[in-house]
């Protein structure tokens with residue numbers, strides 16, 4: 425790939441999105457209302473939202489778990505995909521109460537019922553996940569078919585491990601956002617000196633007998649990055 429191709433990435437994103445992911449007022453509102461409330465513009469792109477929605481449909485997922493609600497933009501996409509099949513709900517974990525509040529506004533503006541269709545659990549992922557596990561063990565919460573990890577990058581592996589444990593098992597899907605940027609930042613690949621004590625998500629998943637996985641690199645309106653996609657064996 426030459427740099428010439430990359431400079432067209434944003435134009436290709438906007439051209440393809442204009443034809444395949446036409447702008448929807450409730451999704452536009454989620455972006456603009458989030459920005460108006462000071463939430464950083466790090467939500468997934470429209471094309472990625474559509475991709476996650478297609479993956480939800482392809483996998484037949486009923487119960488989706490999200491780490492990192494942010495302003496609820498991805499939550500709206502998941503909820504639409506689930507509702508199209510009259511199926512299940514999204515459980516989303518968010519550490520920041522102000523972001524949670526904006527997400528509730530954005531979801532409700534999009535006609536999503538909170539908490540019936542999207543339930544937001546407030547707290548740090550590693551505090552909330554053990555509680556979710558207890559509820560699953562007690563039979564008051566269902567296991568997850570699809571796990572979307574889009575929170576603090578240092579904990580990608582911990583969230584992945586929890587995701588596998590809380591999944592329904594064989595065929596469950598785990599999607600980790602920002603995997604490529606994290607690899608470049610932690611120095612596994614690229615300019616940063618690698619800390620020999622850090623095993624990257626990719627190294628750990630590669631050794632993990634519970635799953636089968638790959639990484640796909642991406643360019644687009646969100647620049648250069650990539651995601652890890654795993655299926656539970």
Ligand code: DHB
Pocket residue numbers: 466467468574575601602
């Ligand atoms: C950024 C992008 C993300 O998707 C994310 O989850 C966090 C940060 C960024 O562009 O900095």
Ligand code: MG
Pocket residue numbers: 466468574575601602
């Ligand atoms: Mg992200």
